[in-house]
Amino acid sequence: MILAIESSCDDSSVAIMKASDFSLVHYEKISQEKEHAKYGGVVPELAARLHTAALPEVILRAKEHFSALKAIAVTNEPGLSVSLLPGIVAAKALATALNLPLISVNHLVGHIYSLFLEGPIKLPLGVLLVSGGHTMILGISENGVISVLGATSDDSFGESFDKSAKMLGLGYPGGPQIQNLALKGDDRAYDFSLPLKGTKRLEYSFSGLKNQVRLACLELENSRIPYSVIPRLDRGISSENSRIPSENSRISSQQKANIAASFERVACLHIIDRLKLAFSSQKWAHFGVVGGASANLRLRGMLENLCASYDCELLFAPLEYCSDNAVMIARAAVTKYHNKDFCGSLEMHPRSSLENLKII
Ligand code: KG4
Ligand code: ZN
Secondary structure, three states, rough: EEEEEEOOOEEEEEEEEOOOOOOOEEEEEEHHHHHHHOOOOOHOOOOOOOHHHHHHHHHHOOHHHHHOOOOOEEEEOOOOOOHHHHHHHHHHHHHHHHOOEEEEEEEEHHHHHHOOOOOOOOEEEEEEEOOOEEEEEEEOOOOEEEEEEEEOOOHHHHHHHHHHHHOOOOOOHHHHHHHHHHHHHHHHHHOOOOOOOOOOOEEEEOOHHHHHHHHHHHHHHOOEEEEEEEEOOOOOOOOOOOOEEEEOOOHHHHHHHHHHHHHHHHHHHHHHHHHHHHHHHHOOOOOEEOOHHOOOOOHHHHHHHHHHHHEEEEEEOOOOOOOOHHHHHHHHHHHHHHHHOOOOOOOOOOOOOOOOOOOO
């Protein structure tokens, strides 16, 4: 069995998987969402403290399996450095105490493996990775080599949901909040423009759309109402976009729902619009969507139509393993274990690229 630790952002998670048949023996995840919600985004110092408190407890609750372990795996890249560190320290301590080898796992490779928790690995494969930190189109060749075909030049897809939710005064994480509110709204109420329309660049950009949401909020608010300025707390929020309507917001629930629905429609259309470019130059028999934001139901529906029109099989991760979790890290680690891909000195890489990494 392999024990895997994931702590790259705001979830402290441990999973144990059997190396022989990939069956899950143990899994626990402590999410910090509630603690970060009042700030509207992940606060790194708070995340570090919560990981440091939670990880020893979560690891100890898996103690009955320690004698059957063959290796300790941990996410070492990419992520918040202060979040990665407690996981890496815990993994090193455990590996030393139990005299076991260490396996390092790239968090994004872990997300790709979430597609293969319930079935065999299917290659070659196209992948859309949509999370809070990343938005990428990947091509994975027959022999498992990853190529980054396109990525976002500013905000990620998930981040644009988080920031739009914040501007609408909704909670964190914003993805599920926007999705739920959008169900009650008119998705044509606002004619937000499609990002990068008319260009042929295989690239995403969500900052302009986010700004359109901000302007829509501003217009509905009386401009004399004071705006609260939230300090830079989450990943790369700009001072301009941290201006959110105050609690005295005059935006009605229906207006908020209309903005949420219109934003979600255009954000998903942008994903599909660029994917059409990718599909026109690639021949994918399989296409997978991974990352926390792959839980979005509107996006899933649009992807189903897109893949059907290209006669391509669409793969999803089970909903509970779309967001960050140690199960996907354990699955990636089992392949590395079979390849005897252990690491001597485990280093942390908060910013790392996927380019030319292999998944098998
Ligand atoms: O993969 P993940 O759990 O963490 C990172 O590695 O970033 O992704 C979290 C992101 C957040 O931005 C969250 O708002 C977004 O995924 N998300 C969604 C939905 N559920 C989670 N975005 C859109 N629609 C959803 N239903
Ligand atoms: Zn993630």
